Amino acid sequence: MYVNPKQYSLQTVVDAINELDRFPLLVTLRSKKEFEDLKDIFNAFSSVDPQQQILLDRVKKEDTVNNGLNTFIKEKNFNNWLDKDIKIVYIFKSSLPKLLVKGDWRPTTHFSLSGERAQSIQSAYISEFCDLDVAVDAMPSYWDNRFTRQLNEWV
Numbered sequence: 001m002y003v004n005p006k007q008y009s010l011q012t013v014v015d016a017i018n019e020l021d022r023f024p025l026l027v028t029l030r031s032k033k034e035f036e037d038l039k040d041i042f043n044a045f046s047s048v049d050p051q052q053q054i055l056l057d058r059v060k061k062e063d064t065v066n067n068g069l070n071t072f073i074k075e076k077n078f079n080n081w082l083d084k085d086i087k088i089v090y091i092f093k094s095s096l097p098k099l100l101v102k103g104d105w106r107p108t109t110h111f112s113l114s115g116e117r118a119q120s121i122q123s124a125y126i127s128e129f130c131d132l133d134v135a136v137d138a139m140p141s142y143w144d145n146r147f148t149r150q151l152n153e154w155v
Contacts, residue, residue, distance in 0.1 A: 002115060003136045010113070013136055014044040017109065022132060023087040026107035028122070030114045031093050034059070035066040037113050038090060042076070045088060052087040054080045056097040096122045108132065115139065 003013050017025065029037040038055065045053070055073055059066045073079055080086065082105050089105065091097060093112070096119060110130040112118075115137040118126070126133060 001132070001134050002139075003134060004138050005136050006138060008136075010040060010044050010136060013111075013134065014041075017111065017134070018045075018047060022109040024105060024107045024109075025088045026110045026126065026130065027088060027090045028093045028110065028112045028118060029057075029090055030112070030116065032065050033113075034092055035069040035072065038069065038072065040113070041090070041111075042078075048087050050076050050078055051080060052085060053078060053090070054082055054086055054088075055090040056082070056099055057090075057092045057095055091122075093118050093122070095119070096125055101125065109134065111135075113137070 017023075027037075027041055029041075034057070042050075042053070055078060058073075059069050063069075082089065082099055082103050084105060086105060089100065089107065091100065093114075093116065106129045107126075108130060109132045110126045111134045113136050115135040117123075
């Protein structure tokens with residue numbers, strides 16, 4: 001499902017996810033905007049306890065684009081164990097952490113601030129477990145199949 005950010009705010013989409021209780025939720029963070037996305041989505045999900053959220057990726061100190069991400073995780077007490085009580089798992093769009101694949105935690109919903117193409121192995125994981133895939137993006141992804149693009153244009 002593509003949600004046009006010109007029609008619906010991030011907070012409106014998050015409120016709908018909360019109202020529908022679409023947890024556990026897998027959030028993929030856009031490439032080169034991971035820290036920006038994390039802050040925006042974390043703040044929008046302020047009703048979810050930080051102890052029920054986890055980011056499975058980290059950045060190197062040399063990453064100037066995402067400078068501050070690791071500090072943000074520490075300040076928000078965001079460094080938790082991945083178990084069945086976790087409501088939101090954040091990962092980078094460029095990776096699929098082994099802990100996510102080998103663990104018992106399974107998402108029912110996928111959320112992203114972009115319809116950009118994910119890694120094929122990540123896409124397969126999302127397709128396997130998530131019955132709802134939400135992208136807040138004004139333009140459906142070029143990589144979606146033709147039928148999906150047409151269907152999104154009709155809705």
